[in-house]
Amino acid sequence: MTLAYPDHLDNLLLERTDAIALLTVNRPKVLNALNTATLDELRRLVLALKHDETVRCVILTGAGEKSFIAGADINELAVQTPTGGRDLAMRGQHVLDLIENLGKPVIAAINGYALGGGCELAMACTIRIAADTARIGQPEINLGIIPGYAGTQRLTRLVGRGRALEMLLTGDPIGAHEAHRIGLVNRVVPPGELLKEARALAATLASKAPVAVRYIIDAVNKGLQMPFGEAQVHEATLFGLVASTEDMREGTKAFLEKRKAEFKGR
Numbered sequence: 001m002t003l004a005y006p007d008h009l010d011n012l013l014l015e016r017t018d019a020i021a022l023l024t025v026n027r028p029k030v031l032n033a034l035n036t037a038t039l040d041e042l043r044r045l046v047l048a049l050k051h052d053e054t055v056r057c058v059i060l061t062g063a064g065e066k067s068f069i070a071g072a073d074i075n076e077l078a079v080q081t082p083t084g085g086r087d088l089a090m091r092g093q094h095v096l097d098l099i100e101n102l103g104k105p106v107i108a109a110i111n112g113y114a115l116g117g118g119c120e121l122a123m124a125c126t127i128r129i130a131a132d133t134a135r136i137g138q139p140e141i142n143l144g145i146i147p148g149y150a151g152t153q154r155l156t157r158l159v160g161r162g163r164a165l166e167m168l169l170t171g172d173p174i175g176a177h178e179a180h181r182i183g184l185v186n187r188v189v190p191p192g193e194l195l196k197e198a199r200a201l202a203a204t205l206a207s208k209a210p211v212a213v214r215y216i217i218d219a220v221n222k223g224l225q226m227p228f229g230e231a232q233v234h235e236a237t238l239f240g241l242v243a244s245t246e247d248m249r250e251g252t253k254a255f256l257e258k259r260k261a262e263f264k265g266r
């Protein structure tokens, strides 16, 4: 099944090269802050990418050299009502869930500030690569609010309760190397290398068997929400399903024939 790409995007840029889609949040004047319109475009684009079988890996970054995403748009937050705020949080959570469970890897290329909703969006991605100039954090506490796009949950799962609570309660951002040390980002590179590194990793991931990639992401994400025994059963079920694919036969045959496998996504 395919789903049409949005005809027009005001706040995002999309570039597709081979099997890799580069998605750029493009509001540099406000450091790529996420307003409702941007979140909605992101939702529609992510759904189209999910259903586009020619795309095997997505890179997400921010326009300009200063910022990945400096958070939710504070102009919109400042006028939220209780019900509106809850709805907005849930809409954002839904978009991030879509990204986390896209079924293909999403690499966050963190090119600067990743704050609040920006940090939350990066954490919903499969893998994070940061420029060594990046500053990452959850500064909501300084606005008298709390994270609303599951930052309290994903940060805790990524870096542990103690470090998460310190970041959430102080609101102080951390540098890229500290983020790497605590497991918040996977790699740190000089700013000029960021997209090159992201594209190289994306090419590697895009060359893997797509069904196996999808099931690994599913096993990890769903498994984290299950008791260990149930997660093992889920993994075994997915193993059984992947054993029905042509790619499984190709992968094992190629190994035995001492050649590189050519995966077709079937």
Ligand code: CO8
Residues within 6 Å of the ligand: 029, 030, 031, 033, 034, 070, 071, 072, 073, 074, 075, 077, 080, 085, 086, 088, 089, 092, 113, 115, 116, 117, 118, 139, 140, 143, 146, 147, 148, 149
């Ligand atoms: N929203 C709106 N505008 C922003 C944002 C933002 N998050 N961040 C920066 N901007 C704007 C600034 O207002 C400024 O606009 P202008 O030029 O018109 O004055 C422009 O971007 C450039 O910013 P600065 O001049 O402030 O640039 P600096 O280099 O001096 O500072 C900082 C950069 C440190 C990143 C600073 O801009 C900053 O602290 N930004 C806010 C960061 C923040 O608090 N983010 C968290 C927001 S809350 C959030 O994300 C909650 C998510 C969950 C919501 C749940 C739904 C209800």
